[in-house]
Amino acid sequence: MDTTQPHHGAKVALFLGDQLVSILRDDLPHISYPNLWDLPGGGREGDETTFETLSRELEEELGLVLPHAAVLWENSFQSLTAPEKWNAFFVAQMPADTVNDIVFGDEGQRWALFEMDAFIALPDRVPSYDVRLAKWVAETGGLNL
Numbered sequence: 001m002d003t004t005q006p007h008h009g010a011k012v013a014l015f016l017g018d019q020l021v022s023i024l025r026d027d028l029p030h031i032s033y034p035n036l037w038d039l040p041g042g043g044r045e046g047d048e049t050t051f052e053t054l055s056r057e058l059e060e061e062l063g064l065v066l067p068h069a070a071v072l073w074e075n076s077f078q079s080l081t082a083p084e085k086w087n088a089f090f091v092a093q094m095p096a097d098t099v100n101d102i103v104f105g106d107e108g109q110r111w112a113l114f115e116m117d118a119f120i121a122l123p124d125r126v127p128s129y130d131v132r133l134a135k136w137v138a139e140t141g142g143l144n145l
Helices: 050-062 096-101 116-121 129-140
Strands: 009-016 019-024 041-043 071-078 086-094 110-114
Touching: 009 050, 009 096, 009 129, 019 050, 019 096, 019 116, 041 050, 050 086, 071 129, 086 129, 110 116, 116 129
Parallel strands: 009 086
Antiparallel strands: 009 019, 009 041, 019 110, 071 086
16 A cells, blocks of 8 residues: 555544544445445535544534644554555544534434444444454554543
8 A cells, every 4th residue: 555645544543531423424325335324424525634634524413623742643544445546544532512403414314422342333334334443442452431
C-alpha cells in the first residue's frame, strides 16, 4: 500500500462516551455495502487532508463538529473498495451528551449507538472494522473511562 499518494477517504470510530456511533447505509444497489452498518466518514474531496475529509463527512452525516483534540488514534489501511488506494482510520471520543447534538443527514437510513463489542459482532456491518479496532486496542489499550 502506497501511502505517499493522497488518501482515498477517511472513517472514524466515534465514541460518544463509551458508545460507538454507527450509520445504517442506504439500501441502494449502486453503492458499496448497501444496507450494512457503517462508521461515519467517506471519500476525499479536492486537496483535503485526512482530518479535513473526516470532519466534513462527520458534519454532513451527523451534524457534529469534531475537535482535533477528540482524536485518540489515526492509522492507514488499504481501501476495501479501491485496493490500490488507502484510507485513513481514526478513533475519536466526545462526551456522551454529544448525542443530543446529532442532526442526521440525508445519507443512510438511521443511526444508532453500540457497545464496541456489540458493533463488532453485528453480522450486517461493513467488514474490516473488527481488525482496525483490534489494532487500535492492541496499540493503545482502548478507551480510558
